[in-house]
Amino acid sequence: MARGEDTQDPHPVDRHVGRRVQEKRLGLGLSQTALGKAVGVSFQQMQKYEKGQNRISASKLFEIADFLNVGIPYFFDGYSSRPGLAEETAPAFDHDHPATRQSLEIARLAPQLPLRKQKLILEMMREMLEDGAGE
Incomplete structure (x- = not known):
């Protein structure tokens, strides 16, 4: 490019x-x-x-x-x-929001939780964003 x-x-x-x-x-x-x-x-x-x-x-x-x-x-x-050359199963890497210490810690800690708790936290974060608390 x-x-x-x-x-x-x-x-x-x-x-x-x-x-x-x-x-x-x-x-x-x-x-x-x-x-x-x-x-x-x-x-x-x-x-x-x-x-x-x-x-x-x-x-x-x-x-x-x-x-x-x-x-x-x-x-x-x-x-x-080159779009299209990445594996289709690979998630898109979104860099629109720079990493913070907190976001990196969330990413580091989340895999240590049971899957059920990971889903609960994800649901809570999505709700917070919908409520405008992500600002």
């Missing part, structure tokens, strides 16, 4: 990689300042990386991956540039 030179929107790959950095950072309980310091950039630059506003160079992505103890492919997991 090519972008015109006058396009100001972040490229979808840059947004995806940035969000994967953010998800891993939050999952490890790190601040943008801590991660930025570890890889030699300011927290403002880390914000721009996570939003996809600035592209992460290959060398910086390598440093981030090394510090977060993940492989480079981790940052591209869940992204497909």
